[in-house]
Amino acid sequence: MIEPMGNAGRFLVEAADRLGVRLYAATHKDVHEGYPQWLRAALAGVCATDLTDTPRALGDMDAFCRQHGLAGVAPCFELFTPLAALLADRLGLPGNDPRLARAARNKIEMGEAFAAAGIPAPRWAVAHDAAEAYRVARAQGLGRPLVVKPAEQGGSWGVSVVDGPDGSDAQHATGAPHGPEAPEVPEGLASAVAAARQFTHAHPHGLELDTRVLLQEYIPGGEYSCDTVVAGGVAYPLPVVAKDTTEGRYRIETGHTCPSGLPEPLVRTVQHLAARAALAVGVRNGIAHTEVKIPPGTETPYVIETGARLPGDNLCEVVEAATGVSEAVAHLQAVLGRLPDTVPSRTAAASIRFLLPERGGVLRRVSIPDLPGTHGEVHLAPGTPVPEPADSSCRIGHVVARAETADQARGLAERVAARSRVEMG
Ligand SMILES: Nc1ncnc2c1ncn2[C@@H]1O[C@H](COP(=O)(O)OP(=O)(O)OP(=O)(O)O)[C@@H](O)[C@H]1O
Ligand SMILES: [Mg+2]
Structure with missing residues (x-):
């Protein structure tokens, strides 16, 4: 497991126990010191390395995996999912496509991968600062509201929904940042860009982040997530989950419910699209967590993002309680080259x-x-x-x-x- 410290860690530990699989973690020495006792106790061994230094981490993990005869690499922490793909490739183990894997970490590369695969997704543009954001959002007609987010982050950190490039915040203009010819950037947009650019390094490993800002068209409607297990390049859809978030500038997830309440044909449409999104970002042996929105009155879901990892937010628990499917078991089976168990065994909620x-x-x-x-x-x-x-x-x-x-x-x-x-x- 490449950094199992997140929410999915405990579900992986439980799953490994059920499958009779021994777990080893790759992490930083000081991050390992902060692991809870149950996680330390569950590990058969730890490869202490610097996950932010790709050549060194690959060398250390390669040697560790060979020494312990490891049979699979499970990506966990989203920002290190490309590293997991590189390691599996190097060891000849089942993994994801290393050439596409960065698209599951970086939302700009993800936008490119979705466009290449023809996946319905919000229109987007990239900016390096507020003045450029103002210019490109207007020039490309990204509309209102407008979503401003970091190229690389999670947990809704630094994500803002603002009125539009020059919405009602315009009277609080901050002045011309790049000389008298530059347009005045409305305060609402300027502070959203600053919020998206505030993360230069990711906690807790110190990984350097892409500080470019993504501007996205706002997709209205209900929000859902759907995970996909891929084994040997074949996608196996998992249940669809309805997501609730706060309204307004900051969208924080307030809850999730499984089953989603969508009619069955739309469930299948979401599952099909989530699978396409997973394949588009190179998931070949492992799991992907995909988030979609469905504009009201339509049956066309748009993909907001996909990550090559188990979901957070205790979604593993919610999905298993409702359907009997353990996503963590399926994930481990996929990275071990086995057929994943994805057939629901109960219809509860x-x-x-x-x-x-x-x-x-x-x-x-x-x-x-x-x-x-x-x-x-x-x-x-x-x-x-x-x-x-x-x-x-x-x-x-x-x-x-x-x-x-x-x-x-x-x-x-x-x-x-x-x-x-x-x-x-
Ligand atoms: N283009 C968009 N249109 C409408 N809503 C959006 C859009 N992009 C993001 N959002 C809202 O903001 C939330 C957070 O955005 P996003 O999922 O891209 O960021 P994140 O930091 O990866 O989030 P998390 O890790 O919490 O899933 C989404 O769940 C959604 O509610
Ligand atoms: Mg998200």
Whole structure:
């Protein structure tokens, strides 16, 4: 596993246990020191290297894999999924296409890969600074609202939805940044570009990031995710999940529900498109997490993004509770060159809701009531500073509900979230 410290780590550990597979992690020494005890205990060994230095990491991991006779490489941390593809290729193990793999990490290369494969996706342009963003968004008619996001990041960090290149924020113009001829950049767009460019290195490994900014046409409508396992180049679709997010400038995921509530033909359309997106970014043996939006009154999903990794947000738990399919088991089977188990064994439902603060501050107290069919988890300890709700790092906890139908599961999870108490100081 190339950096299993994220949300999917615990599901991979459980899956490996069920499959009787030994797990080894490649990570940084200091990142490994911060691993929770359950993850340390689950590892048969650790390859300590510098994942931000590709030649060195490949050399270290190659030697480690050969020494331990490893049978597969599981990409985990999104930014290192191209590294996983390179390593599998070098070792002759089942993996993803190393020539396309960067498209699963970098949203500019992803846009190019989607265009090459004819995948419906938002129209987009690239900018290096606010003045260029203003110019290209207007010249290309990207419309309003306008989405501004980092080329490389996750968790909705640095993603803003603004009125448009020169929306109602225009009266707060910041002045001409590049001489008197340059157009004035509206404050709303200038601050969105600054937010998208704030990440020069990724936490916690210090990987250098592409600080170019992606400007995208806004796709209205319901949002869904659909994962795809690919084994030997053959795509096996997984269940479709409905996603809820905040409205307004910052889009933070507030919950997910499986099944999605979409009619069956549209479920198949989403699954087919998610599979095409996975193949377009070079996924050949492994899993991909794809997010789509469906404009109201249409049956045409647009792909917002795809990553060559398991989903976060406890989606592995939600999908398994609803359908009996373990995405983590399927992922490990695919990277080991086996046939993945993707056939649903039950028709139930599950929903997760996240507890978000109304504003930033210090967390004083949090309590999640215990209702039958639900379980809650608190992410932050009292005394922890909680950032403004601008991305997923502000989440305080979550509740998962299981029921017979999606509406029941969502309703139950919403009731528990509504009765939860979050006190901020
Ligand atoms: N072109 C778009 N049209 C409409 N909404 C969008 C668009 N791009 C992004 N969004 C909204 O912003 C959210 C975050 O964007 P995106 O998924 O690209 O960033 P991310 O940081 O990779 O997110 P995460 O890791 O949380 O999935 C999306 O889930 C969606 O709600
Ligand atoms: Mg996303």
